[in-house]
Amino acid sequence: MRERSDDVIRLAEHYIAHFNERLRRRVRGLSLEVAEIFRHYNWPGNVRELRNVIERVMILEDSDLITPAYLPRGLTPDDKGTRASALAAQAARGESSPASFRLPAEGIVLDDLEMSLVRQALEHSAGNQTRAAELLGISRDQLRYRLKKLEEASGNAATR
Numbered sequence: 001m002r003e004r005s006d007d008v009i010r011l012a013e014h015y016i017a018h019f020n021e022r023l024r025r026r027v028r029g030l031s032l033e034v035a036e037i038f039r040h041y042n043w044p045g046n047v048r049e050l051r052n053v054i055e056r057v058m059i060l061e062d063s064d065l066i067t068p069a070y071l072p073r074g075l076t077p078d079d080k081g082t083r084a085s086a087l088a089a090q091a092a093r094g095e096s097s098p099a100s101f102r103l104p105a106e107g108i109v110l111d112d113l114e115m116s117l118v119r120q121a122l123e124h125s126a127g128n129q130t131r132a133a134e135l136l137g138i139s140r141d142q143l144r145y146r147l148k149k150l151e152e153a154s155g156n157a158a159t160r
Contacts, residue, residue: 008038011047015054016066027058031067041075056134059124072134115150118143 009030016027030038043049053072060070117136121143125131133143 006039008041008043008050009035011050012038012054015051016058019055019058023058025058026064027061027066028064029066031065033068034066034071037068037071037075052131052134055131059135111150111153114146115154118146118150 012030012035016029019025020027038050045052053075054066056072057066057070061067118132121132121135122129124135129143130140133140136143138146
């Protein structure tokens with residue numbers, strides 16, 4: 001893929017079509033900025049890495065175009081503030097985002113919310129813990145730790 005950068009775009013378009021069907025989305029394609037990022041990225045994980053990046057972004061992206069906002073760290077030459085500035089722009093427009101959860105007036109049990117997000121990530125990744133961790137922006141070890149902690153907490157709650 002390093003030597004055939006134009007093929008990266010064709011492969012990305014293929015995966016966008018695939019995940020549009022699988023995730024029931026209507027993403028039109030890559031923004032010009034993302035296309036350039038994809039062309040210049042080294043792709044050490046080859047086609048599998050590209051597929052995982054497309055899947056992750058399509059799950060998180062709420063527009064009909066893939067933008068740099070949800071690209072994983074390290075993929076863009078300048079990762080500083082990309083995600084934060086995208087969220088700030090959404091907030092300025094009055095739009096919600098996955099990171100702008102509103103706490104209900106009656107409150108919430110944080111462990112329940114965390115477990116719900118972990119379960120959703122595992123469902124989206126068909127049980128693949130590495131991919132689920134990527135969706136949550138944490139390492140696989142962190143995901144496994146959280147699963148264990150949350151299972152212990154639910155076990156303790158059941159014995160009370």
